[in-house]
Amino acid sequence: MTEPFGQKLKTLRKRKNMSQKEFAKFFGLAESTISMYERDERRPDFDLLNKFADYFEVSTDYLLGRTDSSTITQQEKDEDAFQAFINDPELGVWYKELPQSGEEELRKLRTIWEMINGQQK
Template structure:
């Protein structure tokens, strides 16, 4: 599915394989392997491709037929990545409130952190 979607998106954007290779900082042959299903991009490259085409990684991988996420879905995905960080789970699990209250507190902390990084 990844190879099909990459080729479709590339042609829709009127880009060559060399254009895409340049975006990713790899050789044209390296990019061609993705489209010919002879290799798979690492997570970082997959994220770059999703960002470049403004689609979700789930769409690229065939886990969703909806190309883009809503802003709410993007924010939820960011929060889930934050909340599921193994280095942070110890703090989350030690919160004395019920799990629902702990999640809400963690979400508030996440919003503060995001706001600080945007400055």
């Protein structure tokens, strides 16, 4: 059975050799908030959950108990980076000018993105 969120958070925090106080300060939270998270008396909002996942280099699915695997695959990292790229408001004008014909244009955009990131072989 999957550990509850609070236990996972506590285990990950301890792996980083951080006290609740240090961890709370790092994220700009009260120590009591971390304590309540670890006792499963409160839940973080989506933004904070994502920050925790990024900090510990685990998936939000792992933190939420949807999977027992704490590792993020390279494919998941690449997909997350690509989604951040296409949703970047500063780039919106550039890529949104592509015709709305769908998958082919998205494939072309992904190829460009891979070249920008040095992933093209």
